[in-house]
Amino acid sequence: MADYAAEVLPHLARTASVTLIEPPGWAPAGAPAWLAGLERAPHDASAGPALTPLLHLGNNPYHLWIAKRLRAAGGIVVLHDSVLHHLLVEEAAADGDWTRFAAEMALAHGTGGAALAAARTWGFSGRLDPFMFPARSALLRHAEAVIVHNRRAESDVTRACPGLPVRCVPLAVAALPGGDRAAWRARLGVAGDELLLVHLGFLTPAKGLDVIVRGVAALAQLRIGVRLVVVGEGSEAGSFTRGVDALGLRELVRSWGWASAEELGGVIAAADLGLVPRYPTAGETSAAALRFLAAGTPVAVAGYLQFLELPPSAAVRVAPGRAGVADLVRAAVALTGPEARSASRNAARRAWVEGGHEPARAAAALLHAVRELQPTA
Numbered sequence: 001m002a003d004y005a006a007e008v009l010p011h012l013a014r015t016a017s018v019t020l021i022e023p024p025g026w027a028p029a030g031a032p033a034w035l036a037g038l039e040r041a042p043h044d045a046s047a048g049p050a051l052t053p054l055l056h057l058g059n060n061p062y063h064l065w066i067a068k069r070l071r072a073a074g075g076i077v078v079l080h081d082s083v084l085h086h087l088l089v090e091e092a093a094a095d096g097d098w099t100r101f102a103a104e105m106a107l108a109h110g111t112g113g114a115a116l117a118a119a120r121t122w123g124f125s126g127r128l129d130p131f132m133f134p135a136r137s138a139l140l141r142h143a144e145a146v147i148v149h150n151r152r153a154e155s156d157v158t159r160a161c162p163g164l165p166v167r168c169v170p171l172a173v174a175a176l177p178g179g180d181r182a183a184w185r186a187r188l189g190v191a192g193d194e195l196l197l198v199h200l201g202f203l204t205p206a207k208g209l210d211v212i213v214r215g216v217a218a219l220a221q222l223r224i225g226v227r228l229v230v231v232g233e234g235s236e237a238g239s240f241t242r243g244v245d246a247l248g249l250r251e252l253v254r255s256w257g258w259a260s261a262e263e264l265g266g267v268i269a270a271a272d273l274g275l276v277p278r279y280p281t282a283g284e285t286s287a288a289a290l291r292f293l294a295a296g297t298p299v300a301v302a303g304y305l306q307f308l309e310l311p312p313s314a315a316v317r318v319a320p321g322r323a324g325v326a327d328l329v330r331a332a333v334a335l336t337g338p339e340a341r342s343a344s345r346n347a348a349r350r351a352w353v354e355g356g357h358e359p360a361r362a363a364a365a366l367l368h369a370v371r372e373l374q375p376t377a
Helices: 002-015 061-073 085-095 098-121 136-140 151-160 181-187 209-221 237-246 261-270 287-294 305-309 321-333 338-354 359-373
Strands: 019-021 039-041 054-057 076-079 145-148 166-168 195-200 226-231 253-257 273-276 299-302 315-318
Touching (some): 054 061, 061 085, 061 136, 076 136, 076 359, 085 098, 098 136, 136 151, 145 151, 145 359, 151 166, 151 305, 166 359, 181 261, 195 209, 195 287, 209 226, 209 321, 226 261, 237 253, 273 321, 287 299, 287 338, 299 321
Parallel strands (some): 019 039, 054 076, 076 145, 145 166, 195 226, 195 273, 226 253, 273 299, 299 315
8 A cells, every 4th residue: 555655656646636644653665756845744634625535544553543543534445455354453462452353243143243252352364354344344334435446346335335436446556667677687597488476465364375376386397497586574474485495396386575666667577477476355456466467467367256356358357265276377478479479468558458457547536536525636
């Protein structure tokens, strides 16, 4: 979401008066170019009657202050994750108000939600709890309207909050400069016609890393030349490395860690196939998938829910969970010929363009939605 803000705000500032409400304790390093033309105010500043509050909300703990602001003053929510259960748990853990958590779970999900909250007080919780009990209405009932970035989220919010105005606009994701593709492939150790697979994003249990590693192992057994680069950090980095070693793949896999914008642009442009087999999902539109498409790199995605909104010519579907290993292998094998790679790259770039994700176009769509929802804005 930080990348999203940096990419969309300059375009909004060209056509609207924008005041950036700064997160608590935030101090930008230097003078980022994307801050040009923006007014800035502290996190506890009032929006004032002349401004339209636009609150970008996800389920990360960094958004706790936004949830607090939403509860206090309302506003139009730009919803990046349609599963908000995680945020309610983080909020209760931060301020100790588990009574509020129980009441809101009951409000959102009836007796089932109440039972889940009671179980948590005794230390019982499951990995899939947030996805089965997303608790959308707990926070969104305080909103004047909601803007989402995929049709599935639009449907989910409409069902959870009847009567709440909802609009769907494209997620802004810029095409990063890719540099010299051949030079980047050489830097990454990719030889000749070898396939380069790339995973991008935080390394968490939901990102399908086990499926990816097993897919690479299967390709190697089939004597398909393949390399895997994993960009990102996270809680699963250690288990991922152990899985790679256990399958004897150390020579084929490179963990990049955190990447600068320049490095990220080079790596994803060098890839033959991006990997986003996320399962389960919090309802987000995958910025990682769109980042691949913007670079002209096709992507393999989990074949369910909002991922199905991406064109299959650019985003091949793989079954959720370990069943997706065979699908991933088939998707990679289909790219072994130069003609197939060229066609898939054209389809990927076309999907990004036609989806309206270029930041200037996405900013215009966002501003149009705000004016529809609040004509005086």
